[in-house]
Amino acid sequence: MERTLINLVDISKQFGDTLVLDEMNLTVRENEFVTLLGPSGCGKTTTLRIIGGFVQPTTGKVIFDGKDITKLPPNKRPVNTVFQKYALFTHMNVEENIAFGLKIRGKSKDYIRDKIKYALKLVNLDGYEKRSVNALSGGQQQRIAIARAIVNEPRVLLLDEPLGALDLKLRQDMQYELIRMKKELGITFIYVTHDQEEALTMSDTIVVMNQGYIQQMGTPEQIYNEPENAFVADFIGESNIVDGVMLEDRLVEILGVKFPCVDEGFGRNKPVDVVIRPEDIILSETEPGLLDGVVTHLIFKGVHYEMEVMAGGYEWLVHSTKCFPVGTKVSLKVKPFDIQIMNKPESEDEMAVEIDG
């Protein structure tokens, strides 16, 4: 992997009495697409604003390419931001908006003109130079905001929920656009969102945050398939999270039934959280399984059926392409590989399962 570009060292931030970030450490590598993911109030936007220079951390350091930039004002930092509500200058047209940073830096007219042309092409809005920004749609304004940031050739582009105000279809299109732009520009993206699907689609690395802590950091696959705690499991996709006891290596007891699994090293008779994704539960009417139950709800979701199955005193969420009508007696089975075992949170601080809104 490439070399380290940004290092957040023991960053804490306090607003009045509330601790928004608690001794956070984060490393971002060059040319990485990092997504800070979490519910509102988890500290992800504050982290981004600390990197951008709009918020001073209460304690800790921001190291950029080996240099301490903690005290540097935003206008002196080699990063640019795409703001949540675009923050376009309404008293300027498209061209003037994009040229803003370049004019400040005293670039030549020719240079500025070429840059504007290039940037508008990159965001697929060629020929929009003279338009008023007020006359643009939300999606177009978003593209101008990106163009305005990238003409300054930042080494890192900070994006603060940039797609939050767009409708679903446009949001999905823009996700692919952003990936394409990132490839063309070859720079680092740090992206803030509360939308797990957005994070899974675009990122190289996802940083899941809650209540000022990093809950887990890893590739989208790691985050989805091997959540480290119940919060991550619950926040990323739907899942069944049940109490269990790790009897020995590769054997967990759930609801009084022994399930073979692949996890090791938890010790004997240790209470744990068990995560099973709804699509990993195999239902059968004929074959015996590990648990027996009754289908209580059935909803058609298009790609699959979503069912709730009452078994062993727990209501299991199950996704299946097969339909089992309400009232059907079924058996449940899970492959050992699909059972994810997690340590129970040890302290109050880690009890961070609540999701806002």
Add this chain to the structure above:
Amino acid sequence: MKNAMKKIYLILMLFYLYAPIMVLMVLSFNESRSRVTWGGFSLKWYEDLFTNSMILDALKTTLIIALVSAAAATVLGTLACLGINRMRKTPRTIVMGMNNIPMMNAEIVTGISLMLCFVAFGITLSFKTVLLAHITFNVPYVILSVMPKLKQTEVSVYEAAVDLGASPVYAFFKVVLPDLMPGILSGFLMAFTMSLDDFVITHFTRGAGVNTLSTLIYSEVRRGIKPTMYALSTLMFVSVLVLLILINVRPQKKKDVIE
């Protein structure tokens, strides 16, 4: 450093705005009638105030005109807002343009024009003409503060009320009006204050013998204002100040309890 500068500037400006008020308050306790020399502490101007029928009459006239004209302007203005809101673009622009005339035009021109009009149509200048003039320049303030509130109010709220079985009148009073109330109230207060403080328009539209505080003060300027007037102004100012402090302190306490 920067914050200190801000504070110093703010305090200087506050001092600038309040210096004359402090001077008048001090003068109201001055034994001497002079505006420049201090003759010792005295409450005699306050005593005089309660027997000075000229000032008390002017106060009564001022308050009645302010109250009635603000109330009339509030009703007229709020109704007008509801109507204007329903208009198409062109008539709306015309009406709002007319509404802006008294606010943008010079007070002296407004005053003169009303006077000429009253006289030309044979209406004797009197208490009533002052009242009519005050209503005229008060309505724009009401419209200015009600209109934004009306634009914020969702039509769907009214429609929801009607959908749930409310009659249009009931829905208006129970759903729309409460939403507009802050705007209406601040419009009323604005109108009341403007009317209270007006001199120019009153000066041109009043009849003989009709005096508000402003016109009384203006007529006394030449011979020197009796400090009784300062005493009255001090009393008015202090009572409004106390009222404002009471209003502003109460909600803060509530917040403290919640937190």
Add this chain to the structure above:
Amino acid sequence: MGKKSFALPYVVWMIGFTIIPLAMIVFYGLTDDTGAFTLENVAAIMTAEHAQALWLSLGLALVSTVICLVLAYPLAMILKSISKNRSSLIVFIFILPMWMNSLLRTMAWQTILSNQGILNLILEFLGLPAVRIINTTGAIIFGMVYDFLPFMVLPIYNVLIKIGQDKVEAARDLGANGVQTFFRVTFPLSMPGVVSGITMVFVPAMTTFVISNLLGGGKILLIGNVIEQAFTSGSNWHLGSGLSLVLMVFIFISMAILAKYDPEGSNVV
């Protein structure tokens, strides 16, 4: 939710008490005692005495408007930055003083500025030379700035609080320092407030007769004084109306000039 007809009473009221009265000024201004058409009343502005009053009014209004703007803009910025308790603070600063009669407050400046007044006492105490400001145009400007400052601060403040903090941050993010951010983003975005502030100060300053009377010692005639005297002591209503017409023309011209600087329609960078 309401009907168009609800606006009818006010529309009638405006026609009766705004439009017709203005028409009356036009009528009186363009006729003589006999009711015959004449341009004499309007042309009277050309006489030395009236022209001087008009130019003096224009000049003093211009100066006090500029002073108001210079004083008000930082004040509005400060008010915005401490905006936690904003509404009540604004009321305290600008609405509360109105409850003390404005004539009295203006009069009080006479006490402060007069030759043996408080200002000179302070100057003397500091060992500085006394100033003779009362009954001069300086005192009139002082009064104008005092009386009309709130009308400059409020519209600027109202526009400033609507400028999103994110726009300022975006400018900083794009490399602008504090000064550049102010001149390239904050100030241009606040132009509508500045323009309406200028209008709200310039028009009353140009047309006042009260301030010049109270602080100018009755010796300095502004166009407002000339018109007022035409109606009260002079009883020449036709002349007063004619001069008022000229005054209105000047107001319209200044508004038209200002409208050009309002960036609603155009781009002012």
